[in-house]
Amino acid sequence: MLERMHLTIVREVDRQGSLTAAAGVLCLTQSALSHTMKKLEQQLGTDIWLREGRRLRLTQAGEYLLAVANRVLPQLDLAEARIRQYALGERGTLRIGMECHPCYQWLLKVVSPYLARWPDVDVDVKQKFQFGGIGALFGYEIDLLVTPDPLYKPGLSFEPVFDYEQVLVVGRRHPLATAAYVEPAQLAPEVLITYPVEIERLDIYQQFLVPAGIAPRRHKIIETTDIMLQMVASGRGVAALPRWLVEEYAQRMEIVPLRLGREGIAKQIFLGARESDTGIDYLAAFIELARQPKSREHRFI
Incomplete structure (x- = not known):
């Protein structure tokens, strides 16, 4: 049976480069990690890794599991965080990715009044997603994408705001x-x-x-x-x-x-989000605030 721990191990080994380093990060012994993955390989009937000297190389099955891990684990992490927020009566953090260098100054004009209106929501701006934010949206690493050049994909929604x-x-x-x-x-x-x-x-x-x-x-x-x-x-x-x-x-x-x-x-600045999230109150409120006249005071004439 494929479990979350298996996906976590595959992802961490890929990140760290070895079973030993991954075991240290995951607070496991190397033997326990190896035993867990060997048991999974026996259940699946195929190898996850092949040894090449002292290095591990993912098999085709391993590459597929890594892709699944990179897609599914962020969603599970987000789901757990959201459930904890519901349990505590909180709304949590709105994670915004920037795909536009000069848009940061515009964003500051929206974030300040937003934080004043939503005191139970934090805002985290992730600029490492400049010019590659679509994957971050699909990977649940961000909740909103600021971009002047929307790339329309099934499952995503883009709203022009400026x-x-x-x-x-x-x-x-x-x-x-x-x-x-x-x-x-x-x-x-x-x-x-x-x-x-x-x-x-x-x-x-x-x-x-x-x-x-x-x-x-x-x-x-x-x-x-x-x-x-x-x-x-x-x-x-x-x-x-x-x-x-x-x-x-x-x-x-x-x-x-x-x-x-x-x-x-x-030109226009767009805010992109996953269609499944557009009904979330604090996310919808950010988009609505970004559309208001004060944030649009430098419009093209």
Whole structure:
């Protein structure tokens, strides 16, 4: 009979790299762990691991069990946590994954009033899911995903909560600083600074440069917004960011937002959740709060 402990052992051995290390983490003796898995192999009629010298290699059956463990164990952990919360009359923690670097500043505007209205709910923001949050939703590692580019999948629901304009950011002494808008060809001689994101997911490329057959002179990657905009202000490159974010930084930095093309590029921030969770009161309340006018005060016009 396949039990939770078997899945836990398979996952921990994969994480730790050996039976000995996994046994230590699980507070078991190596012999007890080995006996448990040997008994399971006998019941299933197939090996879970094959020994290659001092290393263990998962068999095809073992790989399948590992995939099941990675999918099922987080759900069981969440179920137990939720049941404990119900037993204690609590609501627990709303886990939010970020798939958008500049969205963090927007999120702060929603989290503050949310915490005031829901004192029995904690909020945990997990930025390690930047640009890979769909798997985290399906794996029950997060409850909400903040993204400007929803990937619609069966079982997931995405709600648009915030409209904004994607703009080019230049220093105030840049030759383009006084332009009403910029055309793709004007970026050919520029150093374009972006977050560490695949080009296929960068709007400045996919919605502006690529359709025009234009590439910047150089593409430079910077992880933090503050450093990125300091580079732009010092004339060392240009960047593409939400207008509302640029206008906030422009109050203390020498930068200017410019429209990308005559019509501009309109974007939205979406909140994604599992369809089965959309009826949870504190999760639905967060989405509703994010839709309210105060959180949308920088809308695209």
